[in-house]
Amino acid sequence: MTGSVTGNDCDVVVIGSGPGGATAAHILSSAGWNVIVLEKGRNHLLELTEPYGPMGHFSNDEIKFTRRHFLGPDPITEPRTFRRSESDGDRFLTGHVNSLPSTVGGGGVHADGKLPRFREVDFSLRSELGGVEGADVVDWPLEYSDLEPYYAEAEELVGVAGEAGNPFAAWRSSPYPMPPGADMYGSLLSGAAALRHGLHPYRAPTGVNSVPYDGRPACNNCGFCAFYGCPIEAKGDPVALLRRALNTGRCQIIPEAYVHEITTDTSGKKATGVRYLDLRAPVDNPGGPPVHEIRSDYVVLAGGAFETPRLLLRNGLGNSSGLVGRNLMFHFQTMVAGGFPERLWGASRGRSVTHLHDDHIVGDKAQDVAANGAGLPWLRGGIVEHGGAAGPILESLSYGSNQHHAASMRASALRERLWVFTMQGEDLAQPNNRIDLDPSVRDAWGFASGRVTYRPHRHEIATSDHVAPILESVLRDAGAEWTAVSTSPPTNENDPHPAMGHAPVSYHIMGTARMGDSPESSVVDPSGRLWDIDNVIVADSSVFPTSTGYGPTLSLVALAARATRLAVGDPLPPTAPAKP
Amino acid sequence: MFSNFTASQLVALRCVLDRVIPGDDLTPGAGEAGGAEYIDRLLGAFNFDPPQIWAGGPTSGRRGGAAAFDHWIEMGEWEKLAWRTRIDQWSLVYEAGLLALGDDFVELSPDQQTERLKQTSTEFRSVLYEHGCESLYGDPIYGGNRDAKAWQAIDYRGDVQPEGYTDQEVSAP
Numbered sequence: 072m073t074g075s076v077t078g079n080d081c082d083v084v085v086i087g088s089g090p091g092g093a094t095a096a097h098i099l100s101s102a103g104w105n106v107i108v109l110e111k112g113r114n115h116l117l118e119l120t121e122p123y124g125p126m127g128h129f130s131n132d133e134i135k136f137t138r139r140h141f142l143g144p145d146p147i148t149e150p151r152t153f154r155r156s157e158s159d160g161d162r163f164l165t166g167h168v169n170s171l172p173s174t175v176g177g178g179g180v181h182a183d184g185k186l187p188r189f190r191e192v193d194f195s196l197r198s199e200l201g202g203v204e205g206a207d208v209v210d211w212p213l214e215y216s217d218l219e220p221y222y223a224e225a226e227e228l229v230g231v232a233g234e235a236g237n238p239f240a241a242w243r244s245s246p247y248p249m250p251p252g253a254d255m256y257g258s259l260l261s262g263a264a265a266l267r268h269g270l271h272p273y274r275a276p277t278g279v280n281s282v283p284y285d286g287r288p289a290c291n292n293c294g295f296c297a298f299y300g301c302p303i304e305a306k307g308d309p310v311a312l313l314r315r316a317l318n319t320g321r322c323q324i325i326p327e328a329y330v331h332e333i334t335t336d337t338s339g340k341k342a343t344g345v346r347y348l349d350l351r352a353p354v355d356n357p358g359g360p361p362v363h364e365i366r367s368d369y370v371v372l373a374g375g376a377f378e379t380p381r382l383l384l385r386n387g388l389g390n391s392s393g394l395v396g397r398n399l400m401f402h403f404q405t406m407v408a409g410g411f412p413e414r415l416w417g418a419s420r421g422r423s424v425t426h427l428h429d430d431h432i433v434g435d436k437a438q439d440v441a442a443n444g445a446g447l448p449w450l451r452g453g454i455v456e457h458g459g460a461a462g463p464i465l466e467s468l469s470y471g472s473n474q475h476h477a478a479s480m481r482a483s484a485l486r487e488r489l490w491v492f493t494m495q496g497e498d499l500a501q502p503n504n505r506i507d508l509d510p511s512v513r514d515a516w517g518f519a520s521g522r523v524t525y526r527p528h529r530h531e532i533a534t535s536d537h538v539a540p541i542l543e544s545v546l547r548d549a550g551a552e553w554t555a556v557s558t559s560p561p562t563n564e565n566d567p568h569p570a571m572g573h574a575p576v577s578y579h580i581m582g583t584a585r586m587g588d589s590p591e592s593s594v595v596d597p598s599g600r601l602w603d604i605d606n607v608i609v610a611d612s613s614v615f616p617t618s619t620g621y622g623p624t625l626s627l628v629a630l631a632a633r634a635t636r637l638a639v640g641d642p643l644p645p646t647a648p649a650k651p
Numbered sequence: 652m653f654s655n656f657t658a659s660q661l662v663a664l665r666c667v668l669d670r671v672i673p674g675d676d677l678t679p680g681a682g683e684a685g686g687a688e689y690i691d692r693l694l695g696a697f698n699f700d701p702p703q704i705w706a707g708g709p710t711s712g713r714r715g716g717a718a719a720f721d722h723w724i725e726m727g728e729w730e731k732l733a734w735r736t737r738i739d740q741w742s743l744v745y746e747a748g749l750l751a752l753g754d755d756f757v758e759l760s761p762d763q764q765t766e767r768l769k770q771t772s773t774e775f776r777s778v779l780y781e782h783g784c785e786s787l788y789g790d791p792i793y794g795g796n797r798d799a800k801a802w803q804a805i806d807y808r809g810d811v812q813p814e815g816y817t818d819q820e821v822s823a824p
Contacts, residue, residue, distance in 0.1 A: 113727050128724055130708030131810030134789040140733075141705050147733040253818035291815025302709035302812045327727055354732045413824065419807065421821040463807055467784035472671045472776075477678035480788070480805050487806075515729060 081105040081323075083369040084345050086330045086382070089177020090229075090624050091611040092373035093312035094631040097228065099371075100319040102639035107323050107365055108316075109347055111374075112143045112173035114326040115300065116180065116310055123317045125310075129300030133462040136299050142172035142181055148515035149173070151377075152522040153574040155564060156503070161510055164573060168523055169401070171375055171578050175326050176300075178375065178578060179309035179624070183297035183423040184278035186231050186308075186625040187454060188222050190241045190432075191215040193619040200449050206499035206528050207398060209616045212588045212597035215241055220643035221629035221636075226276075228315070229628065230284045230307035233276030239429045240273075244646035251425075252281035252290055257415035257490040258426040258457040264549035265428055265457075268541070272428045272457065276625075279422055280305045287311070290422065297423040298461075308624065327351045329360075331518060333370055333386055335604065342370045342607050348516055359516065369638065372601075373610040373631070376580040380506045380613060381521040383584065383594075389601040394594050396506040398585055399523065400618035401577040402453055403496035403531035404559045407542040408460075409551025414487040417459020418466075424458035424493075431455065431494060431538045432620040438537060445533035452534045453495035453620025455542065460489040490551065492542045495579065496535060497620040499528045506583050525560070525575060532562045579623050584613035599634025608634050655694045655742065660749050661687050666757045670764050671776070672783045678804040679797070681783035689786030689795035694742050697735060701725045704734055706792045713799075714814040720792040741778060748775030 082104035085092045092108060100106045115128035135141045143149075151168035154160070171178040192199055194211040202208045223245050225231075232249035251274040254262075262272040279290045279301075290305035304310055316322035327350040334343045344366035352361050372379050380396035383389045431438070431452030442450040460466070466486040470479045482488070504526065508519035535558055543554040559576040561569035586609075587593025590602035595614045601607045610631035612623040619626075636642050656664065665682035674680030696702040705724040710716030726734065751771040759767060768776065786795025788802070790809065796802065802809045 113730070115724070125709075127709045127719065128705075128707065130706065130710070130720065131812055132706055132708070132720070132790055134785055134793055135705050138785055138789075139704055140730075143730075145730060145733040147736050148729050253821040256822055256824055259822065291813070292818065292821045293811050293815045295810075350727065350729055352728065354728050414806075415824075416821070420816045463788040463802070463805060464785055467672075467788045468781065472780050474673060476672050477675045477680075477804070480801075481677065483805060515732070 079366045079368060080344070081107045081365065081367050083371055084109060084365050084367045085371040085373060086345065087177060087373035087375065087378070087611065088175045088309070088313065088324060089373060089375060089611070090179045090309050090628050091631040092177070092371065093179070093309035093316065094225070094628045095371040095373060095608070095610045095635045096316035096322050097312045098632055098635040099639060100316045100322040102641060103321070104639065105321050106316065107325065107367070109328040109330050109345065110175050110324060110326045111329045112175065112326065114175040114324070116174070116176040117314060119317070119324055123314050125304055129302045131293055131295040131299070131302065133464045137462065138464065142174045142300070144170050144173040146170065150512055150514065150520050152509045152512050152520055154522070154524050155526045156524060162512070162522060165512055168574050169377060169578060169580055171377070171580065175324060176309045176313065180300045181298050182308070182624060184306050184308060185275050185424055185427070185456065185622050186226070186229065186278045187276050187427065187621045188241055189215065189619050189621050189626055190239065193617065196617055203448060203499055203528070203530055206501055206530065208499060209587065211616050212586055216645065218629050218633065219244055220646045221633045222625065223646065224632050224643060225625055225628040228312055229278045230280055230287070230311060231276050231278050231625070232281040234274055236273035237429060238271050239433050242648040244649055246649065247276065249281045249284055252277060252279060252422060253292060253425070255417055255421040255425045255459060257417040257459060260415070260549040261457045261490055261492070261545065262426050264545045267548060268545050270428045270430045270545070272426045275425055275427045275456070277422055278306060278308045280307065285311055292421050294419040294421060308628070329516065330382065331385070331516070333382065333388055333607065334364070335388070340604055342604050345370060369606045369608065371608045371610050371635070375611050376583045376613040377506055377521055379609060379611055380583040381508065384508055385518060389584070389594055389603045389607065391603050392591055392594055394585060396583050397502045398500035398582040399504045399506055399525060399580070400498040400500055400582040400615070401525070401575040402579045402618060402620070403498050403527055403535060404577055405494040405496060405535040405539050406557050407492040407539055407546060408555050409490050409546030409549065410484050410553045411488045411490060411550055412552060414483065415459065415490055416487060417490055418461060418486045421459070424456040426457040427454045429454055431534070432497070441533065441537040445529065447530055447533060450530065450534040450537060451497040451620060452538050453497055454622070456493045456495070458491050458493060460486045460491060490546065490549070492546065494535070494538055494542070495620055495622060496531055498618045499530050500582055500617060501528055523574065526564070527560055535562060579618070581612040581615040581618050581623055584609050585616045586614040587616060598637045599630060608638060610634055654691050656691055659754065661691065663749055663752055663756045664690060667752060667768065667779065668783050670761070670768065671780055672787060679800050681787045681795070684787050684801055685795040685797040686783050686786040689793055690745070690782050692794040693782065694738055694745065696738065699723065702731065702734065706790065710812050711790070711792070711810050713809070714811050716813045720790065744772070744775050744778050747772065748779065751775070
């Protein structure tokens with residue numbers, strides 16, 4: 072596979088092995104295509120030889136997963152930069168910025184697997200609710216009904232545990248493949264209080280086995296869920312999809328393969344394959360890492376909404392619209408913490424989050440009044456996750472050096488007695504919010520680092536300001552003795568020391584290669600291919616035209632399944648709501 | 652075992668860690684629990700092959716399963732480069748910090764120690780505090796949290812695979 076070759080090495084190269092790339096690899100290899108998956112990061116997920124068993128690298132280890140860059144990317148070799156606007160100069164800070172894991176399995180490895188679907192209205196915000204000044208609110212080029220069969224397929228493949236408990240949920244053609252797992256004690260308290268406030272909490276659809284499923288065991292509630300790889304493979308995403316792909320015998324996964332170029336023919340309108348750096352070679356290899364080339368009929372781009380536009384911009388590809396990297400969206404995170412008199416065990420037992428409510432997405436009269444007061448036509452928040460806190464090292468760091476450190480840790484006000492609502496607020500697309508190439512910061516291999524330029528729209532701040540007091544009130548009613556609000560990014564950007572830092576900490580990154588109906592106003596066509604190069608499929612959350620208030624993973628898996636099924640000529644038939 | 656520190660530096664490091672993250676009658680201080688050894692092992696990670704940066708898995712053996720945390724995970728070439736760079740920076744920070752604390756640090760009164768600590772760099776105090784917290788409340792495999800006493804003090808089981816928790820333990824108070 073080294074150097075120049077004649078003929079093609081495979082039918083398709085998939086760049087990135089996260090949830091989107093894994094889905095593409097599964098669908099395409101199952102359809103008989105020969106697939107090579109190139110992953111920039113290392114492999115800790117599964118053996119790459121039969122029977123593709125677990126590597127045993129994941130463990131209940133706070134140091135490894137939260138203090139030592141185990142899942143990558145390491146900001147020393149792969150720095151990223153951030154600024155709020157051009158008035159910050161070339162950059163405001165350099166280092167760790169929205170660094171989703173760079174490893175076989177991608178962001179699926181560290182996620183706690185909350186996998187909600189979007190709702191019907193999310194696909195048509197512009198036509199149903201209208202635009203917002205200063206934002207580029209658009210309709211998706213497809214509807215919920217177009218995606219429903221693929222949502223059902225995604226839930227089946229990943230293994231989602233859930234139930235029909237959300238009154239606002241979109242229609243479904245089939246039940247969840249598994250019942251929900253164990254409710255966390257804290258969520259029973261916060262859920263009951265939410266009900267008393269007229270809210271509608273429900274058991275979160277979760278990509279974690281509640282019963283043995285697909286050859287993997289049920290979750291045993293170890294508590295190391297968000298930010299940890301699962302030691303027992305109870306999390307389905309992405310190991311289930313990658314293992315299925317490998318089992319076809321037509322898929323090869325190559326880790327430590329950094330794709331730096333999508334090659335094209337002389338017209339520039341057809342991709343011919345990729346070139347990648349082999350990072351397995353010693354660092355002192357003369358002339359840098361060896362470059363390998365793979366030729367293929369198709370390329371699937373699934374590096375995530377940060378790396379995908381970075382690669383396209385570096386190569387000058389796919390950007391006739393000028394929109395590559397633009398309309399970058401995160402979720403505006405509002406974290407409302409409550410301190411309880413007793414231990415809730417939310418930091419150490421269960422799936423990190425077990426309940427959600429959607430009420431601040433759906434809205435009500437008070438939310439309309441708040442919108443009016445802010446001079447906005449509407450406000451849309453996001454799912455509120457009812458969840459626990461993090462491990463003892465993080466708690467320990469938060470107390471600072473003082474005489475009472477040991478006593479504070481035993482009292483555990485900020486860990487075992489803490490319960491947290493996190494709202495993943497809808498972030499409106501703005502063309503000036505973008506990923507581009509930093510003018511001077513480089514990664515270890517000499518390529519321009521990705522740079523985030525991002526400032527929230529006042530819609531996000533107004534929504535957060537409206538919802539936070541409601542969540543504080545619910546937590547008080549649940550039994551909290553005190554509450555505190557923090558947001559990411561900060562609502563006041565003049566705050567010199569914001570609690571969550573200046574750059575958004577959200578790993579939900581979207582919109583940087585938006586999908587649309589015309590090549591002038593979008594990067595990707597409704598079938599998931601670059602308008603400019605129709606044998607390149609984009610299979611990650613770059614394609615989202617809006618962020619919605621829901622976690623992106625299930626939707627990007629469904630979109631990747633749809634795009635690749637369309638490519639192999641095997642789309643799923645339309646579905647209808649299941650009879651109750 | 653090879654150490655990055657002299658015997659007197661290790662003593663000073665233990666002492667300053669107990670000053671920064673002090674213990675009491677129920678919880679050990681960060682130095683007492685092995686914080687200096689944690690830092691020494693981190694700075695000396697590349698004296699081992701594989702480097703002792705990432706402990707193995709999936710189980711420690713404390714709750715059943717194999718005792719696999721000491722099967723340290725192989726690092727990639729570029730990961731090694733990043734970690735050597737990081738460790739070189741920390742080594743300089745510790746060297747300068749210990750120099751500023753002085754040879755007589757352990758003999759000073761608590762108030763004098765506090766004063767002396769103020770004369771070290773912000774970076775030293777910050778790195779020392781972070782490593783102190785990691786050592787005290789992280790897994791004992793990394794050299795700190797001796798006999799998991801800090802975990803016992805906070806009623807924390809640490810790693811629980813393959814045992815986990817029952818549904819009842821998750822849902823009941």
